[in-house]
Amino acid sequence: MTPVPPHLGILGGGQLAQMLSLAALPLGARVTVLEPDAQAPARLCAAHLHAPYTDRAGLEALAACDAVTLEFENVPGEALSALEGRVPVRPGRALLERSKHRAREKQALQAAGARTAPFVAIETGADLDGALGQVGGRGLLKTSELGYDGKGQARVSDEDGLRAAWQQMGRVPCVLEGLIDFEREVSLAVARGPGGRVAFGPLIENVHRDGILRTSVCLEGDPHEAQAREIAGRVTAAWDLEGLMTLEFFQLADGELLVNEVAPRVHNSGHLTQDGGGVSQFEAQVRAVLGLPLADWRPLLPCAMVNIIGVKDQEADWAGIDALAGTHLHLYHKGWRAGRKLGHVNLVAPDAATLRERLARLERLIP
């Protein structure tokens, strides 16, 4: 029907793949996801290959797509090898190898000219000697791989605590990050097409609770957006991104932005772009991966998002949420589990003051 590559493959079938599929469908693209979970949220709006990420037949099916993207960075290298050279995988292996490994990621960020918190890569016990001093005496020990939402992290403030924490993490490769005193946490995503054309998303302010994102807010005219775009543009060019990448920043008291983490994909903090009157982060990733034109995609309206985390039916005022002006409910069709992301509520308003006032009411409706 259009020159759009009609068939998009996605590694992973969770809520991010679900929302990528919901965005891809109206663009004329069919979507196939490879996902071992039988109850994967994406199954409701995409063809679901119910198999491990390394399943030969599943990977053959993805290799037959016009392009393949992903919803998580920890894709087995084996899966990438099976696809490489047969179908464009966006983002590609080199970028993923970097962003799935905290130490390599920080080294590559610094090489690209982006500032990060001070850190020491911990490979062996010897690396622990004096490491705390190098990062300022207080730090966060994080496993180099597979950590997310605050999992696989420990706060340490002395040598013994550091050694005990590393012991407890099974002496796996880690990074020790210096603890940063920051004013706020912000994020920004950038989509980059195969041709290298860059399209920026908005600067978003994020508030975490127990290490998990709780609330995001996007207002026009944030004075730090230009700096975030400059850093994001430099990193994505140096890393030759194809697809979409989200950067999380610490904003220091002096206004400088340090890169905290990078996700080579849509990110929870960008969900508010679904309902702000612009192109969503999901459509932006799909367009970049399929090589479709895309201009900067900041929302036209002030918008916000509140996560629904481990909330049981009776705990939230669902009718109240629907009744509140400007709300957009997004549920993932996942079963309840403590601390599990089950959905989010986007909020829009004609102006920033109204958004703030509605957001305060919305936050009272969601535990």
Place this chain on the structure above:
Amino acid sequence: MTPVPPHLGILGGGQLAQMLSLAALPLGARVTVLEPDAQAPARLCAAHLHAPYTDRAGLEALAACDAVTLEFENVPGEALSALEGRVPVRPGRALLERSKHRAREKQALQAAGARTAPFVAIETGADLDGALGQVGGRGLLKTSELGYDGKGQARVSDEDGLRAAWQQMGRVPCVLEGLIDFEREVSLAVARGPGGRVAFGPLIENVHRDGILRTSVCLEGDPHEAQAREIAGRVTAAWDLEGLMTLEFFQLADGELLVNEVAPRVHNSGHLTQDGGGVSQFEAQVRAVLGLPLADWRPLLPCAMVNIIGVKDQEADWAGIDALAGTHLHLYHKGWRAGRKLGHVNLVAPDAATLRERLARLERLIP
């Protein structure tokens, strides 16, 4: 996961059912459509019962849903009988029997206090005598049932032409409508929950080409919105609507609105609500049918829509459409056919002047 009735049934699986399903999913609802076409657009994001609308097993499956709605008014009465009393069908049979029959519809509109064009119901040849005179000498002969997008219509300006046209239509029940000189065509949709709570959509200006909607525009502060809401509110209350209803109006030179047609469902003219920063007509119908709270749902941004009708790949500048700021492509995954609605492009802008300017450029990109 929420108290939302989780399972919505839809009679029909075309693009309207597809977009209803895309709107229902994030609300936490599963969707099942009953649709005889194997290639139905809704199959991509809903469970597809591939069977005739009167299929016993298919209707049993719909009867097991929490609520049933529809994407077209010509549902066989047999199907409605099989569902009645077993599952809420919204809108219900009485309203559908009215809105699927032009003569009954106009009588019911007038009974509800809404003005229409003058008309004469043609049941037998005798009804033709002097009918043209009663509607002002020039008229449109329309079949009472199954006409849409200008099909089943003939312009007549004399007795012989009228008789010939009726002959050609197979002497089926028809209405002869007086030709109206109107300033413009507008539409407005209203959602009404089981409790009778009404939520209005925006007033939309529509431009047709060859009897098919080509372009819709929605700007804030239309001076005729209040009148349209007043009429829509009166009709939906009198007809005891449950679900969503769209009214199409002729606006006369003196500003008065005559009701042209009524659709008991989402309507092509309301597609622009998908991307205007508010609740879409599709979400509005789903919320009303599932009994979820809903406030008025006019877009927060100036927005417009251009239909993609019988356009072949090479005939439209797809890259140009994606590259134009504020565009949102919506393709239905339907094969090409002359005059077939294959998709639409929504357009948003921060202000009305920018919208007009972008719309002029967009219309040049779509034949």
